[in-house]
Amino acid sequence: MVRFENVGLRYGMGPEVLRDVTFGIPPHSFQFLTGPSGAGKTTLLRLLFLSLRPTRGLITIFGRDAAKLDADATAALRQRIGIVFQDFRLLDHLSTYENVALPLRVQGREEASYRAEVQELLHWVGLGERMHVLPPVLSGGEKQRAAIARALIGRPEILLADEPTGNVDPSLARRLLRLFLELHKSGTSVLIATHDIGLMDQFDARRLVINQGRLTVYD
Amino acid sequence: MTEKRSRISSMLVSVTRRLPTRARGGESAGTPPAAPVRASGEKGAPATSGAGARAGSKAAGSTVAGPAVAGSAPAGAAAVRPVAAPLRSAPQRPIVPGTTVTARALVAVIAIMTFLAGITIGAVSSVSNVAAEWTSDIARETTIQIRPGDGLDVEAALAKAVSVARATQGVANARALDESETAALLEPWLGAGLDLANLPVPRLVVVNLAPGAGAPVLAALRSALAEQVPSAMLDDHRQWAERLSSTARTAMAIGLAVLGLVATATVLCVAVATRAAVDAARSVVEVLHLVGARDTFIVSEFQHHFLTVGLKGAAIGGGAAVALFLLGSTIPSWFAVDRSIDTLVGALTIDLRGYGGIFGVSVLVALVTTLTSRTTVYRTLRGIG
Numbered sequence: 001m002v003r004f005e006n007v008g009l010r011y012g013m014g015p016e017v018l019r020d021v022t023f024g025i026p027p028h029s030f031q032f033l034t035g036p037s038g039a040g041k042t043t044l045l046r047l048l049f050l051s052l053r054p055t056r057g058l059i060t061i062f063g064r065d066a067a068k069l070d071a072d073a074t075a076a077l078r079q080r081i082g083i084v085f086q087d088f089r090l091l092d093h094l095s096t097y098e099n100v101a102l103p104l105r106v107q108g109r110e111e112a113s114y115r116a117e118v119q120e121l122l123h124w125v126g127l128g129e130r131m132h133v134l135p136p137v138l139s140g141g142e143k144q145r146a147a148i149a150r151a152l153i154g155r156p157e158i159l160l161a162d163e164p165t166g167n168v169d170p171s172l173a174r175r176l177l178r179l180f181l182e183l184h185k186s187g188t189s190v191l192i193a194t195h196d197i198g199l200m201d202q203f204d205a206r207r208l209v210i211n212q213g214r215l216t217v218y219d
Numbered sequence: 220m221t222e223k224r225s226r227i228s229s230m231l232v233s234v235t236r237r238l239p240t241r242a243r244g245g246e247s248a249g250t251p252p253a254a255p256v257r258a259s260g261e262k263g264a265p266a267t268s269g270a271g272a273r274a275g276s277k278a279a280g281s282t283v284a285g286p287a288v289a290g291s292a293p294a295g296a297a298a299v300r301p302v303a304a305p306l307r308s309a310p311q312r313p314i315v316p317g318t319t320v321t322a323r324a325l326v327a328v329i330a331i332m333t334f335l336a337g338i339t340i341g342a343v344s345s346v347s348n349v350a351a352e353w354t355s356d357i358a359r360e361t362t363i364q365i366r367p368g369d370g371l372d373v374e375a376a377l378a379k380a381v382s383v384a385r386a387t388q389g390v391a392n393a394r395a396l397d398e399s400e401t402a403a404l405l406e407p408w409l410g411a412g413l414d415l416a417n418l419p420v421p422r423l424v425v426v427n428l429a430p431g432a433g434a435p436v437l438a439a440l441r442s443a444l445a446e447q448v449p450s451a452m453l454d455d456h457r458q459w460a461e462r463l464s465s466t467a468r469t470a471m472a473i474g475l476a477v478l479g480l481v482a483t484a485t486v487l488c489v490a491v492a493t494r495a496a497v498d499a500a501r502s503v504v505e506v507l508h509l510v511g512a513r514d515t516f517i518v519s520e521f522q523h524h525f526l527t528v529g530l531k532g533a534a535i536g537g538g539a540a541v542a543l544f545l546l547g548s549t550i551p552s553w554f555a556v557d558r559s560i561d562t563l564v565g566a567l568t569i570d571l572r573g574y575g576g577i578f579g580v581s582v583l584v585a586l587v588t589t590l591t592s593r594t595t596v597y598r599t600l601r602g603i604g
Contacts, residue, residue: 051509051603071514071600079511089506093316102314106512111311154511 001027001158001189002048007057009043017043019213021057025158025191030184032200033193035210041193042086044210045162048191049083050074062157079107082151082188084161088143090135096146097122097131103154118153125149125179140167144176158189165199173199314503315524321499322528325588328492329532330539332485333584337540337577339481343474344573350467357463361437362454363393363424363444371450377422380451383443384426389436391429396422424451482580489584490591493525497595504599514600521596522589529588537581544569544577 002025009018017040025031025048033041046052047059050066059066061077069077090099097118098105104114122131125145135143144167151159161180165173177192177199184190191208194200200207207218316322363384365376377395384393396404401422402413428436437455444451497504500521507517548568 049509075508075511075513078509083509085509089502089509091314091316091503091506093319094312094314098311101311102506103510105311105314106507106510106516108516150510 001025001062003058003060004047005058005060007047007054007059009047009052009055016055017213018047018054018210018215021210021213021215023208023215023217025189027157027189028184028187029206030181030190030203031192031206031208033191033208033210034195034197034200037195039210040213041195041210042162044215045083045160045191045193048158048160049081050078079103079154080157082154082156082159084144084147084151084159084164086163086166088135088147090138090143090146090150092135095132095134096127096138096142099135099146100131100149100153102150107154114153121149121153141169141172144168144172148176148179152183156188158191159183161190161192163194163196164192165194165196170198174202177202313524314507314520315500316503317524317528319499321496325492325496325528326532326535329489329529329584329588330535332488333533333536333581334539335536336478336481336485336580336584337537338543339474339478340576340580341540341544341569341573343471343478344569344576346470346474347467348568348570348573350463350470354460354464354467357456357460359428359430359432361426361428361440361456363426363448364452364454365422365424365448365450366452367419367421368450373422376448376450377424380424380444380448383447384424384440387436387440387443389429389432390426390440391432392427393424395424482583485580485584486587489529489587493529493588493591494595496525496528497521497592497599501599504596505603508600508603514597517600518593518596521592525592526585526589529585532588533581533584536584537577540577541574544573 004021004023007018007021008016010016021044033044035041043052047054048061050061050069053067062080064073064077090096091102094102100122101111101114101118104118105111119128119131122128125148127142127145127149130138130142135146138146144164148161148164151161159180164176164180168176173196180190180192181203192199209216209218363380365371365373365380367373381393381395384390398415401415401420402411404423405413405420426440437453441453444453504517504521507520508514
């Protein structure tokens with residue numbers, strides 16, 4: 001599904017922030033990406049999400065060489081990947097419903113064709129009564145679930161989550177983890193970037209540990 | 220994919236039933252907290268009802284054969300809102316926010332700059348029209364002067380000059396000024412009650428040329444007068460016409476220079492303000508990019524938004540400029556004021572070319588806004604990518 005081979009990345013003329021990173025994300029897999037702050041977790045996620053290009057090495061996503069993708073092909077591949085940002089990245093001028101529907105709207109679909117689907121998903125993540133509320137009114141947990149719903153509405157084959165439990169209490173963090181596990185069991189490959197050891201200890205999954213730009217995989 | 224969707228939905232139900240009360244919009248205030256996750260593959264105890272008994276569930280990485288059923292209860296199911304009949308949603312808001320402070324400021328900047336450019340175009344057009352009219356008027360009217368002396372019969376010479384002028388091809392009209400009109404011309408210098416019989420005052424014949432008549436007509440008239448009325452002298456006002464023409468050209472050059480400066484300032488102001496407005500919406504560009512929107516979709520959304528903003532501002536500014544010139548050209552007739560005031564505000568009168576210029580600058584401003592937004596969004600996308 002995703003393959004990194006000897007990937008390195010540096011910003012400008014600075015030092016390499018990722019060095020010789022080699023790993024893969026198999027279909028239907030679940031993994032944590034962990035490491036200390038500043039180790040390169042978010043950078044690795046950005047590479048996975050095609051919003052960064054490596055300085056060297058090969059990245060293959062869904063069988064395509066990431067270096068050879070044009071803008072349209074990148075956008076098309078990105079529609080097959082769901083991402084949950086640490087800071088949610090919800091648009092404050094759009095309602096919860098409109099934020100969740102955004103990935104379908106940008107595909108040019110008519111609103112009538114996905115209205116029921118979005119409302120259904122919002123009910124399922126517990127935001128049924130909050131769908132017409134603007135994000136600034138939502139709590140942190142609600143924003144997190146709205147962001148997760150937005151990542152899921154396009155039925156992604158890979159779900160990437162950047163510190164999804166960083167802004168919620170431990171109880172909600174456990175429930176969000178359960179949500180990701182259920183998605184994984186439905187066939188979606190899940191990668192959660194976190195430095196929350198307690199969260200990782202709750203589920204025995206593959207761990208990708210990044211430290212000082214180097215990645216170690218613990219299967 | 221439908222089956223997968225259905226599974227996800229079922230599992231989400233089981234998870235969200237355990238979300239905190241507040242998160243579910245205030246449902247079931249007494250809902251107890253859920254048990255810790257213990258799905259298959261987890262450390263510790265095997266899956267329990269707390270995670271939802273899952274028929275046929277396999278190890279991590281496998282698919283789930285049956286639907287996830289929540290711990291139990293129909294009561295739990297009741298806590299989840301039925302979704303069989305989807306709610307109608309409110310009309311969707313535009314993806315690019317339109318009511319921000321930046322957007323309103325951009326409309327104001329565009330309106331003000333369009334108004335200033337429109338006023339400049341109108342003023343230049345008006346000056347051009349007035350100068351052309353003056354030059355044309357003075358060039359169309361010439362004078363034949365009959366100087367008295369040497370026993371000349373002035374009245375006979377006047378009549379002959381009139382007849383020669385009228386016979387010349389290209390002359391529309393010729394008329395001799397009578398004594399009273401001549402006295403009126405001299406009144407500011409010599410006073411009233413003048414007796415022209417006692418003074419060697421030249422007499423004048425006013426000749427109006429036909430439209431389009433030029434130097435050849437004047438040459439023919441001069442030649443005919445030289446032959447038939449030797450005492451007559453043709454004054455074609457060339458000196459005045461040249462001075463006026465030079466003044467008009469200078470005024471036009473100054474006007475065009477000012478117009479060029481104002482147009483440049485307008486384009487720069489609108490471009491910078493538009494770029495600032497797009498930069499203020501950078502988060503929107505980023506989010507659209509990250510949820511998989513094609514660049515063309517993002518650019519199209521922004522272009523459409525900024526075209527609307529540009530047209531709105533240009534319509535306000537251009538409309539205000541047009542209204543000003545319309546008022547300027549009609550106010551004198553409303554108040555039936557005398558010709559001096561009419562002449563004073565006459566400079567505000569512009570023709571269709573002037574109105575066309577204002578319309579053109581309004582369209583130009585809207586296009587500049589649109590194109591600037593397009594290039595700025597592409598630049599932002601390049602920065603993100």
